[in-house]
Amino acid sequence: MEDTANSRTLAVExxxxxxxxxxxxxxxxxxxxxxxxTDCFVITTATSEAHMRGLRKNLLDMLGERKIDLPHRxxxxxGDGWMLLDCGNLVIHVMTQEKRAFYDLERxxxxxxxxxxxxxxxx
Numbered sequence: 001m002e003d004t005a006n007s008r009t010l011a012v013e014x015x016x017x018x019x020x021x022x023x024x025x026x027x028x029x030x031x032x033x034x035x036x037x038t039d040c041f042v043i044t045t046a047t048s049e050a051h052m053r054g055l056r057k058n059l060l061d062m063l064g065e066r067k068i069d070l071p072h073r074x075x076x077x078x079g080d081g082w083m084l085l086d087c088g089n090l091v092i093h094v095m096t097q098e099k100r101a102f103y104d105l106e107r108x109x110x111x112x113x114x115x116x117x118x119x120x121x122x123x
Contacts, residue, residue, distance in 0.1 A: 011040035015116040029112035
């Protein structure tokens with residue numbers, strides 16, 4: 001995932017995948033112009049810790065099929081209402097509604113370009 005176009009494409013694919021697996025209010029943001037550590041964030045809401053574990057398993061399968069390496073795979077554990085998968089140029093956040101409302105990543109990264117927004121996103 002070396003180039004920005006690939007990062008953008010993968011972010012949208014991951015966001016669509018999460019939507020199809022009942023992730024809530026899924027959004028993909030391009031933050032490469034304002035971030036030194038990654039190009040894109042994908043953020044979605046899980047309904048429970050069990051749902052989060054299921055999303056993690058399915059995401060790992062999907063990323064594996066696409067030969068996407070997770071350089072920091074050990075940081076992808078589920079717990080405390082927030083799961084993070086670091087794919088280098090793409091960081092995936094799966095959060096409970098409570099954690100998502102508290103951290104409000106979209107507000108923190110408001111200068112990012114929206115690449116994908118699920119139809120369930122309330123604004």
